[in-house]
Amino acid sequence: MIPYGRQNISDDDIAAVVDVLRSEWLTQGPGIASFEQAVAAACQAQHAVAVSNATAALHIACLALDVGPGDLVWTSPNTFVASANCARYCGADVDFVDIDPQTLNISVERLAEKLALARLAGRLPKVVIPVHFSGRSCDMRAIGQLAREYGFRVIEDASHAVGASHEGVPVGACQYSDVTVFSFHPVKIITTGEGGMLLSNDPALAKRLVRLRTHGIAQGSDEMVSTPQGPWEYQQIELGFNYRMTNLQAALGQSQLARxxxxxxxxxxxxxxxxxxxxxxxxxxxxxxxxxxxxxxxxxxxxxxxxxxxxxxxxxxxxxxxxxxxxxxxxxxxxxxxxxxxxxxxxxxxxxxxxxxxxxxxxxxxxxxxxxxxxxxxx
Incomplete structure (x- = not known):
C-alpha cells in the first residue's frame, strides 16, 4: 500500500528517544526547552511553547487572546475541524471566509469584503485564523494589514507548514500574526508522535501559553498572587489544561528537526x-x-x-x-x-x-x- 503520507524515523531518531528512556526525565525534562529553543531559532521567532498536539495549541492560543462567549472568530472552511473547534471550546461564535480558488487558502479579497460589512453591522471578529493549506502560506502581509485596520488578532494555523517560508522568511516568525501553530502529527513534515508548538514574539503572551498548558499554574514567584510560603508552593491562578509535551516527544522532535x-x-x-x-x-x-x-x-x-x-x-x-x-x-x-x-x-x-x-x-x-x-x- 502507498499511503498519502507517512513519517520517516531514522536510527538517530530512535537513539534520541532511547537516550531519554535511559534518563531520569520521561515526561517533563530539559529536552522540552531545548526543542522549543531549536524551533524558535529555526523560525526566527522569540518564543516557542511545546504542547501535546496542534488542537491543544489552537485552543490555548484562543484562550491566551481572551477569546470567550460573545466573541467571534473567523477561519477558512477548507481545513480540518480543529481550526474552528478551538474557538467553540472557548464559547465563541465561529464564521468562515471563502477560499481563493488558486491557492486554496483564505481569500484576502473575500476577507476584506466581509470585514467591511462586519464593521457596518458592528460585529467584527476578535480573532482570524488563516490556515496555510497543504503547506503554502496565506498572504500574511495583506492579512496583517487588515488586522491593523480592523483591530482583530491573528493566529496562523500552520499545522501543514513546518519548514515553509513566506516572502523569504520562515513561517512561524510571526511577522504579521500574534501566534503561529505547528503540528507534529506523524503525517506532517516532522513528527513527535503527537505534538504541537506555538510561536510568538510577545513575551507576555508566551508566558500565558506556558501557564495554560500546565493547569493554569504559575511557573514562578513573579506570577504568583501571594508570597509563596516555601519552595514547595505552586499557585493555580487560572483554569488551564494538561496540554504538555513529554521529554520523549521532544527528543524525537529535535532529532527530526535536524533533517x-x-x-x-x-x-x-x-x-x-x-x-x-x-x-x-x-x-x-x-x-x-x-x-x-x-x-x-x-x-x-x-x-x-x-x-x-x-x-x-x-x-x-x-x-x-x-x-x-x-x-x-x-x-x-x-x-x-x-x-x-x-x-x-x-x-x-x-x-x-x-x-x-x-x-x-x-x-x-x-x-x-x-x-x-x-x-x-x-x-
Whole structure:
C-alpha cells in the first residue's frame, strides 16, 4: 500500500528517544526547552511553547487572546475541524471566509469584503485564523494589514507548514500574526508522535501559553498572587489544561528537526516531478510554489468522476485521501445555521479534490506507479 503520507524515523531518531528512556526525565525534562529553543531559532521567532498536539495549541492560543462567549472568530472552511473547534471550546461564535480558488487558502479579497460589512453591522471578529493549506502560506502581509485596520488578532494555523517560508522568511516568525501553530502529527513534515508548538514574539503572551498548558499554574514567584510560603508552593491562578509535551516527544522532535531541510527538499522534488508527469492529464494541479512545505499534493478531477477515480486508486492500494470536507457542512456546524452554498469556492474545490501520496520516503518508482494508475483510472 502507498499511503498519502507517512513519517520517516531514522536510527538517530530512535537513539534520541532511547537516550531519554535511559534518563531520569520521561515526561517533563530539559529536552522540552531545548526543542522549543531549536524551533524558535529555526523560525526566527522569540518564543516557542511545546504542547501535546496542534488542537491543544489552537485552543490555548484562543484562550491566551481572551477569546470567550460573545466573541467571534473567523477561519477558512477548507481545513480540518480543529481550526474552528478551538474557538467553540472557548464559547465563541465561529464564521468562515471563502477560499481563493488558486491557492486554496483564505481569500484576502473575500476577507476584506466581509470585514467591511462586519464593521457596518458592528460585529467584527476578535480573532482570524488563516490556515496555510497543504503547506503554502496565506498572504500574511495583506492579512496583517487588515488586522491593523480592523483591530482583530491573528493566529496562523500552520499545522501543514513546518519548514515553509513566506516572502523569504520562515513561517512561524510571526511577522504579521500574534501566534503561529505547528503540528507534529506523524503525517506532517516532522513528527513527535503527537505534538504541537506555538510561536510568538510577545513575551507576555508566551508566558500565558506556558501557564495554560500546565493547569493554569504559575511557573514562578513573579506570577504568583501571594508570597509563596516555601519552595514547595505552586499557585493555580487560572483554569488551564494538561496540554504538555513529554521529554520523549521532544527528543524525537529535535532529532527530526535536524533533517527538516532534507525533508522539505525531497517533498519539493517530488512535487516538481508530479507537475511534469501529470501535465498532460485532464486534471487541475496545485499552483506551483517554491516556498510551500508541501504537506499535501491535492489535485482536482471532474466532480462527476471523482468517486470513480478515487475508488480505482484505493482498489489498487494507492491510499489517496480527500482534504477537506468544508467545515461548515459538517453536521455540528449545520446545527449552528451554516448550509451548503454559504462558501461556494470551498465547496467547489471539495467536490473535485483528493490528495496524491506525498512523503519523504516515496520513491520515484512508487510515484511513477501512482501516476500510471491515475492515468489508467482517468482513461
Amino acid at each position: 527538516l531541510p532534507q525533508f522539505i527538499a525531497r517533498r519539493r522534488e517530488l512535487v516538481r516531478q508530479y507537475h511534469e508527469l501529470l501535465a498532460d492529464l485532464p486534471i487541475v494541479l496545485p499552483q506551483p510554489s517554491e516556498e510551500s512545505a508541501w504537506h499535501l499534493y491535492p489535485i482536482r478531477v471532474a466532480a462527476e468522476r471523482r468517486l470513480e477515480v478515487f475508488s480505482r486508486l484505493r482498489a489498487a492500494d494507492v491510499w489517496v485521501q480527500v482534504h477537506y470536507i468544508p467545515v461548515h457542512t459538517q453536521p455540528y456546524y449545520r446545527n449552528l445555521g451554516f448550509k451548503t452554498g454559504d462558501f461556494p469556492e470551498a465547496e467547489h474545490y471539495f467536490a473535485e479534490a483528493f490528495s496524491l501520496p506525498l512523503f519523504y520516503d516515496l520513491t520515484d518508482e512508487e510515484q511513477q506507479c501512482v501516476v500510471e494508475l491515475l492515468r489508467e483510472a482517468l482513461s
